Amino acid sequence: MYSDYDHPSEDVFKKISALAQTEQIGHPIDPQEVIINDVDIQGGSAIGENFTSVLKRFTIHSTVKDANQAYVHKVVGKFLPLNASTTKWWKSMRVFDREALMYNQILINYENESKTSFAPRLYHSSDSCILLEDLSSSGYVLNDARKGLNLPQMQAILLKLGSFHAYGHHLIQSMGFERFHSKFGVISDVAHHGPALTKDPKVTLEFRAIFKGMVKLSLKLLESEYDAQVYQDLCEIMAKVEEDYGAVRKPLDHHFQVIGHGDLWNNNVLFQTDQTDPLVIADVKFIDFQNSMRTRPTMDLVHLFYQSTTPDLRKDHLNALLKLYHSELLLNLEMRGISPRVYPEEQFHQDFKNCFIHGLYMGFVNIQAIFNAEEVINKVVLEKENDPIGPSLTLKAKEVMLQRLTGLVKEAQEFEVIRFK
Known part of the structure; x- marks a missing residue:
């Protein structure tokens, strides 16, 4: 049949x-x-x-x-x-x-x-x-990735994420590393397998070529935004970031660790709104756990923020949203008998800063998937090299992409990841 x-x-x-x-x-x-x-x-x-x-x-x-x-x-x-x-x-x-x-x-x-x-x-x-x-039968919907997640959506996500990360940390600690690794090895050690999450070197090269192609499209879009020397510096810096961004996913010994979602962004979150007020988020559910891994919690955060929110939202609300998440994480840890001192605020913010390069690189990658999927498939995945750059993009899409990309570059300068000569 x-x-x-x-x-x-x-x-x-x-x-x-x-x-x-x-x-x-x-x-x-x-x-x-x-x-x-x-x-x-x-x-x-x-x-x-x-x-x-x-x-x-x-x-x-x-x-x-x-x-x-x-x-x-x-x-x-x-x-x-x-x-x-x-x-x-x-x-x-x-x-x-x-x-x-x-x-x-x-x-x-x-x-x-x-x-x-x-x-x-x-x-x-x-x-x-x-x-x-099928959660759509219960009224769950995806947000439009082109608009970015709004403040109530981010608040709902971070509250649930704090709870989930606390559970993951408790599970790792209660089982002990060796037992956890023995039972959940496919989750425990995957972050050590490089950016493609695989030990196969040929597959890793193919994967990196696809992501490089997507970053190249984003850099091409930025060429007219900077003078020649600054643009050359930016291309060189992004090449260095490409070499380093995967490494920050590795969990550090004697460091606060959780089970991370691994690919937490707009298209892997479903929202159910309140029946009496569609502006109120009644529930959030996560999907697509194929990249789940033992890692530091800020990996999920930078992955989410820099692929799924606008520069304006981050400018106005990033610190408050990070505080909301961290408070929820500590509250749920305490509920499981774990002292909040295990992950102090200073260490949390340092982890977020250290993981930023992952958010930066994935932001350059995924903006092409959000706004320019057809060209990514034709030019990058299917390697139709003669196709012109950007023919399918509308002027409005280019404008929004430029706002997000230049916003990422500005934040990278604030995090001192990018220093122009």
Whole structure:
């Protein structure tokens, strides 16, 4: 009925339907008693799927043998990218193994302990796909990455992130490093595998070439904003940042460590608004845990701030938002019997400054994915070198990109990462 690679098997859909029906009616349903009547499929053709996962929505229509009740269940499927090189990179990273481990063993324990739902439910995983609860059915939506996250959205994210990081730190400490590493090695040591999170040197080179290409597009856009010498300095500095940005993810011995999300930015956060006031964030859930790793908490913060917020928001609210996160982290640590002195504010701010180069580099990378995905796929991933730079960008998009990129450069100067000659 379905091919194993493109779509899950009918047995998988039976299992999902049985689990969902069990939750609805309160007593167990045997998957073999489920009859799959139809599966509607949507998605799987968005720009960018050469580089990122292929997303599909499945609406499962089913019944149970000897019962008249019909059931409809919706799930989201994540599949390997369409591009062969990117798929090889994903497999070498063990992205679905890591994500399934997060859902099945770490997130579920976090949610059972805190009585708070942190992420969608995982229904099925294999080496080529993951099937998750479709949160859109409950009113969860993505923010438009081109607009950037606003203040209430950031506040909601940071409160939940502080709680999650506290749990991750407690888990590492309570298990001890050796036991944690033995059980969760795919999370524990991945930050040591370089920027591509893999030990395969060929895949690492291919990965870095893609990111370099995206940074090159951002630098090209900035060429007219600076005089020739400053622009040359900027290109040289970004080349140096490219060599160093991955290293700051490594957890330091005897340093405060957490389980980080690893790819926390606008498109991996879902928001549910209050039914009576759409400006109020009722809940936040995180998705896409394939890059989760043992690291310092400020890695998630710089990844989030410098890819998903505007320079104006950071100028007005960065310090207050960092204070909100740090306070929530310490509060949740205390709830688990851990002294807040384990991560003093001075060390936290120093970590944020030390991790800034990761946010800077990823900001230059991901702005192309946000505003210029078609060109990234054609020119960088598919290597159509003769395509002209920027033909698909509108004047408004270029203006917004320039504002964000020049804002990043200015903040890099304030952090003394960039010093022009």
